[in-house]
Amino acid sequence: MTSALEPFTFDPYDYRFHDDPYPTYERLRADAPLYHNPDLGFWALSRHADVITGFRDNVRLSSAMGVSLDPAAWGPHAHRTMSFLAMDDPRHVRMRRLVYKGFTPRRVNEMDARIHELTLEHLEPALERGSFDWIEDFAGKLPMDVISELMGVPASDRAEIRRLADLVVHRDEGVLDVPVPAIEAALSLITYYSEMVEARRSNPTEDLTSALLDAEIDGDRLSAEEIIGFMFLMVVAGNETTTKLLGNALYWAGRNPAEYAKVQAEPDLVPDWVEETLRYDTSSQLVARSAATDIEMHGLTIPEGAKVLLLIGSANRDSEVFDDGDTYRIDRADKGNLASFGAGVHFCLGAHLARLEATIALREFTTRVKRYGLAETGIERVHSTNVRGFAHLPVQVEVA
Numbered sequence: 001m002t003s004a005l006e007p008f009t010f011d012p013y014d015y016r017f018h019d020d021p022y023p024t025y026e027r028l029r030a031d032a033p034l035y036h037n038p039d040l041g042f043w044a045l046s047r048h049a050d051v052i053t054g055f056r057d058n059v060r061l062s063s064a065m066g067v068s069l070d071p072a073a074w075g076p077h078a079h080r081t082m083s084f085l086a087m088d089d090p091r092h093v094r095m096r097r098l099v100y101k102g103f104t105p106r107r108v109n110e111m112d113a114r115i116h117e118l119t120l121e122h123l124e125p126a127l128e129r130g131s132f133d134w135i136e137d138f139a140g141k142l143p144m145d146v147i148s149e150l151m152g153v154p155a156s157d158r159a160e161i162r163r164l165a166d167l168v169v170h171r172d173e174g175v176l177d178v179p180v181p182a183i184e185a186a187l188s189l190i191t192y193y194s195e196m197v198e199a200r201r202s203n204p205t206e207d208l209t210s211a212l213l214d215a216e217i218d219g220d221r222l223s224a225e226e227i228i229g230f231m232f233l234m235v236v237a238g239n240e241t242t243t244k245l246l247g248n249a250l251y252w253a254g255r256n257p258a259e260y261a262k263v264q265a266e267p268d269l270v271p272d273w274v275e276e277t278l279r280y281d282t283s284s285q286l287v288a289r290s291a292a293t294d295i296e297m298h299g300l301t302i303p304e305g306a307k308v309l310l311l312i313g314s315a316n317r318d319s320e321v322f323d324d325g326d327t328y329r330i331d332r333a334d335k336g337n338l339a340s341f342g343a344g345v346h347f348c349l350g351a352h353l354a355r356l357e358a359t360i361a362l363r364e365f366t367t368r369v370k371r372y373g374l375a376e377t378g379i380e381r382v383h384s385t386n387v388r389g390f391a392h393l394p395v396q397v398e399v400a
């Protein structure tokens with residue numbers, strides 16, 4: 001162990017670490033800002049300044065071998081499921097610009113009214129029941145519906161796609177390799193989207209899939225494989241993270257009823273509720289890079305080719321940037337520079353959509369629900385090395 005922390009170990013696969021990763025992060029920031037775990041084969045940066053610098057240093061820290069921790073998950077084929085997220089420039093910038101032609105802020109903003117409708121469609125029946133599973137009945141449905149509507153996936157297929165997307169990110173305790181069901185689910189998603197792209201090629205519509213087929217810059221277009229990779233990324237990365245953001249928001253405001261009371265009294269605080277949840281317990285806890293060269297930091301040398309983790313969840317609690325970072329305070333004055341959506345050339349393309357969806361959904365919830373409580377039993381976490389949030393979050397609501 002190169003760090004001075006022995007026998008302290010940072011193991012992102014450990015279910016006990018998932019219960020509460022923040023004491024571990026605190027210790028890393030204080031005692032081992034560059035941590036090396038030779039057994040699991042990674043290095044990790046935990047301080048806010050290092051994480052943000054790491055995101056911006058896309059020359060020495062490459063994305064081309066994939067940005068997840070999973071060993072050899074896809075390696076040089078990572079771009080097939082992670083799209084341009086797993087590419088370096090100039091490949092990355094070419095593809096990001098082409099995708100941006102279809103995935104425009106205008107297209108996202110046009111979803112506003114539809115997001116309201118979809119929110120009410122799922123929220124109202126759940127609220128009528130009084131107690132329900134926030135993830136199963138609401139948060140697991142809305143982002144998938146929104147992304148599916150954008151892409152043109154019919155309503156009848158969405159439950160199956162959600163099931164497959166959940167399987168892709170799930171990890172069994174103690175198993176380092178990507179489990180077979182996750183790989184099979186990924187392949188099923190790829191087959192589904194391949195068929196959809198071919199269908200749109202013959203019969204174009206107004207949806208994002210058709211817009212991506214149509215996108216062109218100086219005669220350059222996206223290939224079918226590139227479009228499928230992007231769709232896969234949206235469903236797995238975009239959908240899962242937004243579902244978990246909605247779950248984490250209700251969980252932490254449920255654990256801190258005085259905070260929910262603040263939003264109740266002042267619904268204009270809903271966007272701050274979203275931001276504080278993104279800071280305090282973000283749904284995308286880490287991304288990985290590989291060192292393109294030897295890198296000297298904190299008196300140690302990360303060797304060329306090594307995997308380097310940028311610990312987003314830790315950066316967002318760093319007391320150098322956020323006063324009293326371990327307190328969930330919706331109306332905090334120091335908004336700081338959140339690491340939650342990355343930084344630099346790979347900055348999240350869906351950040352605006354995620355914030356829009358979460359704000360609409362939580363505003364509708366706030367105007368209808370006076371008080372709510374988390375159930376005593378049945379709350380269940382997902383176990384993943386990077387996605388943080390709940391598979392089940394049963395709540396009881398008192399409607400206003």
Ligand code: HEM
Pocket residue numbers: 055063067084085086096147233234237238239241242245282283284287288339340341342343345346347348349350351353354
């Ligand atoms: C990139 C987080 C929602 C699409 C990223 C990155 C992070 C992130 C940390 C940077 C990854 C890196 O640097 O390697 C999140 C979180 C979300 C969210 C926390 C929700 C709370 C979405 C949504 C979409 C989306 C809804 C699309 C519908 C993307 C894409 C990239 C990306 C395409 C790659 C950008 C690039 O490589 O240039 N996201 N994301 N994300 N995200 Fe998101």
